[in-house]
Amino acid sequence: MSLYTLQKFLYELNRSEQLQQAYLADREGVLAPYALSDEERRAIVEPDIGLLFHLGVNGQILMHFAAFHQIAWADYLQRMRDGLAIHGPVREGVYAMTGYEGVDAHRAVPTDSGGR
Amino acid sequence: MPLVFAGVCSHAPGITGRTELADPTVRDQFYAAFDGMRQALEASRPDALVVITAEHFANFFMDNMPSFAIGMADLYEGPIEDTGWLGIDKVQVPGDRHLSERFITEVMNGSDVAYAQEWLFDHGIMVPLHFLTPRYDLTIIPANINCQGPPLTPLHRAWAFGESIRAAADALPERIAVVGTGGISHWPATPDSGKINVDWDRDFLDRWSRNDRDALLDYTDLEIYADAGQGGFEVRTFIAVSAAASGATGTVHFYEPIPIFAVGCTVATYDLAAS
Numbered sequence: 001m002s003l004y005t006l007q008k009f010l011y012e013l014n015r016s017e018q019l020q021q022a023y024l025a026d027r028e029g030v031l032a033p034y035a036l037s038d039e040e041r042r043a044i045v046e047p048d049i050g051l052l053f054h055l056g057v058n059g060q061i062l063m064h065f066a067a068f069h070q071i072a073w074a075d076y077l078q079r080m081r082d083g084l085a086i087h088g089p090v091r092e093g094v095y096a097m098t099g100y101e102g103v104d105a106h107r108a109v110p111t112d113s114g115g116r
Numbered sequence: 117m118p119l120v121f122a123g124v125c126s127h128a129p130g131i132t133g134r135t136e137l138a139d140p141t142v143r144d145q146f147y148a149a150f151d152g153m154r155q156a157l158e159a160s161r162p163d164a165l166v167v168i169t170a171e172h173f174a175n176f177f178m179d180n181m182p183s184f185a186i187g188m189a190d191l192y193e194g195p196i197e198d199t200g201w202l203g204i205d206k207v208q209v210p211g212d213r214h215l216s217e218r219f220i221t222e223v224m225n226g227s228d229v230a231y232a233q234e235w236l237f238d239h240g241i242m243v244p245l246h247f248l249t250p251r252y253d254l255t256i257i258p259a260n261i262n263c264q265g266p267p268l269t270p271l272h273r274a275w276a277f278g279e280s281i282r283a284a285a286d287a288l289p290e291r292i293a294v295v296g297t298g299g300i301s302h303w304p305a306t307p308d309s310g311k312i313n314v315d316w317d318r319d320f321l322d323r324w325s326r327n328d329r330d331a332l333l334d335y336t337d338l339e340i341y342a343d344a345g346q347g348g349f350e351v352r353t354f355i356a357v358s359a360a361a362s363g364a365t366g367t368v369h370f371y372e373p374i375p376i377f378a379v380g381c382t383v384a385t386y387d388l389a390a391s
């Protein structure tokens with residue numbers, strides 16, 4: 001429905017332990033008041049990290065949501081890459097600002113001086 | 117009192133959350149540099165530390181996004197993140213609402229800021245405090261620049277904010293320290309995480325160390341996005357500290373890219389005594 005509402009829910013979830021507990025007990029019920037599309041609702045509930053990134057959720061919001069679901073770091077990154085491969089470039093938001101070159105251009109490539 | 121300390125450091129969550137995945141040699145050098153910064157901060161005998169951060173939607177969202185905000189509470193809590201993921205336990209951090217109120221009142225003479233009597237700390241403040249005030253016993257004044265939700269705070273306004281912070285610190289009787297925290301180039305929390313533009317970072321840090329206002333402000337957001345990623349928008353925090361330390365030159369005590377930390381890890385300070 002709107003990236004704004006999608007991110008607003010995740011923002012509120014990320015910062016409230018009370019909402020997190022309620023959400024774990026009843027995901028659909030907690031989401032009900034939010035004007036989300038079926039696709040957005042499904043992406044949250046599953047959770048489909050790759051689809052959420054494709055929809056334009058800011059990584060600083062998505063990262064906390066993934067941690068909440070105990071998704072390991074490497075898995076989190078891979079899910080985003082998989083999401084772009086399946087769904088295509090980011091639709092809107094910060095990462096669509098200057099166009100998206102595609103998955104290959106955006107794979108994590110550590111610099112040769114890194115990781116020492 | 118004149119500002120007693122000014123420095124900058126990284127705050128990426130991997131620094132504490134993915135510590136075991138980094139090369140131990142470079143990681144420990146980085147942690148040692150952080151500890152050196154802690155010692156220098158303590159030697160400045162601050163009554164309060166202003167942390168200029170680029171928070172990540174822990175308190176501010178696009179329903180009411182301030183360009184600048186400063187905390188005004190007696191107590192702050194954090195981190196909001198999963199503690200196992202971040203590697204930092206939930207703690208309470210002391211503030212001082214009366215000191216904050218006097219500080220904000222002074223800052224407002226030069227910059228329009230929102231104030232916040234509630235503020236949850238995310239990794240943007242918790243990671244620096246983990247190293248710089250490990251006992252969480254120093255009064256903190258959190259300050260935020262919008263580096264996340266476009267339209268972003270213009271760079272020259274971030275500079276003006278730093279000047280306002282300096283004027284406020286100088287006007288108060290307390291000994292105020294300031295630390296800016298953010299990434300230089302990085303693509304955090306995206307499929308590009310781990311990518312670091314070392315050349316761009318070193319050039320930025322050269323401008324920062326020379327405290328060259330014109331050079332520090334000579335970027336557009338499109339250029340930053342292209343060369344330094346969306347994480348590069350956080351240079352605003354470094355620029356504000358440059359303005360707070362205007363006239364001083366800086367020393368980069370540590371800079372190395374650590375991809376698993378998703379940032380070029382940085383510890384740097386200004387020599388206020390020589391300014």
